[in-house]
Amino acid sequence: MFKKIFFYFKNHLYLSIFIIMIVVFISSFLFSLSPKQLKVIFLDVGQGDSILIQTPNHKTILIDGGPDESAVRKLSQYLPWWQKSIDFVFLTHAHDDHSTGLLSISQHYSFKNLIYEKEYCKTATCKNLNEIGQKQKSTIWSPEKISTLNLGPNCKLQILKINRAEKETLNNRSLITYLDCLGTKILFLGDLEKKKETELLANYPELQINILKVAHHGSKTSTSENILKQFKPNLAVISVGKNNKFNHPYPETLSLLIKNHLKIYRTDENGDIEINGTKSKFYYLKTEKLNP
Ligand SMILES: [Zn+2]
Numbered sequence: 001m002f003k004k005i006f007f008y009f010k011n012h013l014y015l016s017i018f019i020i021m022i023v024v025f026i027s028s029f030l031f032s033l034s035p036k037q038l039k040v041i042f043l044d045v046g047q048g049d050s051i052l053i054q055t056p057n058h059k060t061i062l063i064d065g066g067p068d069e070s071a072v073r074k075l076s077q078y079l080p081w082w083q084k085s086i087d088f089v090f091l092t093h094a095h096d097d098h099s100t101g102l103l104s105i106s107q108h109y110s111f112k113n114l115i116y117e118k119e120y121c122k123t124a125t126c127k128n129l130n131e132i133g134q135k136q137k138s139t140i141w142s143p144e145k146i147s148t149l150n151l152g153p154n155c156k157l158q159i160l161k162i163n164r165a166e167k168e169t170l171n172n173r174s175l176i177t178y179l180d181c182l183g184t185k186i187l188f189l190g191d192l193e194k195k196k197e198t199e200l201l202a203n204y205p206e207l208q209i210n211i212l213k214v215a216h217h218g219s220k221t222s223t224s225e226n227i228l229k230q231f232k233p234n235l236a237v238i239s240v241g242k243n244n245k246f247n248h249p250y251p252e253t254l255s256l257l258i259k260n261h262l263k264i265y266r267t268d269e270n271g272d273i274e275i276n277g278t279k280s281k282f283y284y285l286k287t288e289k290l291n292p
């Protein structure tokens with residue numbers, strides 16, 4: 001049967017090419033008609049961060065690349081097979097658990113825009129990343145040069161401002177992004193520590209969020225009660241590796257989240273955590289694994 005089909009296509013080469021073109025055209029067309037939804041996936045990359053955002057207008061954003069090749073494997077599951085580029089790639093800061101995976105990702109996807117603090121990114125990975133960006137002709141942005149990405153109707157990603165004094169630690173230099181898309185509001189804190197959270201609260205007193213990407217894998221140096229009380233998230237996502245050597249997340253951070261009525265999802269227990277936002281301002285959540 002398959003042999004017959006193979007020989008048929010072999011003998012009708014032009015017809016086969018035509019059929020393939022039609023199939024590609026129809027699938028692209030159907031993709032463009034697919035429901036306009038927001039998808040945010042906190043990828044389970046072990047001890048590190050990597051977050052994929054797909055906007056209703058089919059823009060793709062990646063925040064960090066995780067510590068190894070897990071993220072690129074995950075991306076191939078979530079992105080359509082014909083997609084070979086990512087519109088915006090953010091590296092929150094130079095630590096390996098956020099940056100290393102970007103190298104393997106760049107071998108499969110080109111980065112149209114790359115946003116990171118080049119002058120505070122001096123590791124071998126950062127050097128490679130810069131070379132890759134130049135080779136791929138990515139537009140490389142310093143975070144100061146971007147304040148908001150307009151991603152279509154009712155959808156934007158903002159880079160929140162904090163004071164970036166030279167002496168700050170890498171964690172406290174983390175790029176902070178705020179997504180407000182179809183009414184779903186998510187704050188991504190990178191590895192920011194408590195003292196900088198306080199600065200954020202002062203700079204953005206009106207900010208409201210539904211979902212908090214808990215800073216620094218739930219460590220004890222991050223997540224003050226003030227940030228929970230002022231920004232009022234109702235859901236917390238912790239990106240963390242199973243049995244990690246840092247003992248993240250810190251039990252008191254978890255207790256604080258529970259005390260403030262946040263529902264907690266963790267990549268070490270739930271696997272990939274996917275948020276789907278819809279036009280009616282509702283979002284629903286699904287996880288790869290159920291809570292143990
Ligand atoms: Zn980290």
Ligand SMILES: [Zn+2]
Nearest residue numbers: 095170171191
């Ligand atoms: Zn860090």
